[in-house]
Amino acid sequence: MSAQNVWQALARPGFLLSGWPLRSIGYLIVSGLTGLLTLVVAVLLLSAGGLLAVVVVGIPLLGAIALLGLPAAVVERWSLRMINVRPVPDAHRTPPRPGLTSWLRTRFTEPVTWRELGYAALLMFVLWPIDLLAVALGVTVPLALLATPLLLATVGEGEQVNVLKTYAVTSWSSAFAACAAGFLALVACAYGLGLLAGSRGALARVLITPTGSQLGERITELTRSRVRLVDAFEAERGRIERDLHDGAQQRLVTLTMMLGVARLDAPAGPLAEQLVRAHDEAGMVLVELRELIRGIYPPALTNFGLAEAVDELAARSAIPVDVSLTVPQRFSRPIESTVYFVVSEALSNMAKHSGADRGEISGDYTQDRLTVSICDNGRGGADIDAGTGLLGLGDRVSVVDGRLSLSSPPGGPTRIVVEIPCQPLPNSE
Secondary structure, three states: OOOOOHHHHHOOOOOOOOOHHHHHHHHHHHHHHHHHHHHHHHHHHHHHHHHHHHHOOHHHHHHHHHHOHHHHHHHHHHHHOOOOOOOOOOOOOOOOOOOHHHHHHHHHHOHHHHHHHHHHHHHHHHHHHHHHHHHHHHHHHHHHHHOHHHHHHOOOOOOOEEEOOOEEEOOHHHHHHHHHHHHHHHHHHHHHHHHHHHHHHHHHHHHHOOOHHHHHHHHHHHHHHHHHHHHHHHHHHHHHHHHHHHHHHHHHHHHHHHHHHHHHHOOOOHHHHHHHHHHHHHHHHHHHHHHHHHHHOOHHHHHOOHHHHHHHHHHHOOOOEEEEEEOOOOOOHHHHHHHHHHHHHHHHHHHHHHOOOOEEEEEEEEOOEEEEEEEEOOOOOOOOOOOOOHHHHHHHHHHOOOEEEEEOOOOOOEEEEEEEEOOOOOOOO
């Protein structure tokens, strides 16, 4: 039930026994009080701004009236969660620079600010009295009717009590009849308040939800920021690879050569044995460092391109792999590294989990789409949620607007297909 909005909850048999009537009342109270408070603030700003306009100080106060929709919309987005857990997106742009001036310029020039001002005006002058009056009547009328027998026994001393100050009850039969009517009124008011809350929520959602063009602008902005982050990440990874290759690796090569020379010059004995072990250990560390550098950003990918780098991966694979990858073009570094590491992880999974004795890598670039397929003849049954790294591969591919699909029926074969819409680099053929 918590995942349903109030419209859907109204149609359920358990509506009266659920928390939705109270949620509806809470939403209407918050909206009504927000409208009343917004009206009070608007009147104060208008009064103070009008009086102080002659000394310029009042002009900013009058301008602040145009921003009253911002806090009203914030409260509305929060209170809407009482009756509909689907959040309303905030379409406000992030100011390009810090500071009040940049913030004000951004707010006054975006359409959503004026949409929210229109909602605040409707809330101030029309909606808030309806909300609070509906709650007052919907709560007090049923409770007053239900309490008629108790009021007749206490306040009326068993003789007479005025229900809602209009209807005189002078007998116990009339009192219990009023109590029965209270149950009916309770049911009617619960559904009525729920219907009103649903209608109010739908209206508010339409008024403060960004339009398609505004959402498109946000999506475009987010897409561009994601591309910038990917480019920055690839550039940083390339820098780390160069620093390790040109710095730490060269130093380690020099150390290995020095240990080798010392090993040859040392006389037989304990010192020579320690130099042998140190030389061998330095050689192992050098091999591990080279593997680490290759894992950060493989030199073959940088120097020769995707096809040659994939050939190198296949040559190092523990399982024989046939490669038929026709990609004569070069692509951007994020595209090439994404495909490379997907193939690397797929080959690793193939060796560890598939039970295959043969694999195949194929692909090409056609119709502005780079497609690469990795297939094996193993037992199949691979699951993207099984913790074998496939979920992470899907996330990596999605960053460059690509798609990863998996086919792995029990008994095999397992096939991973990566499709990435992209354009080759200029003069890459």
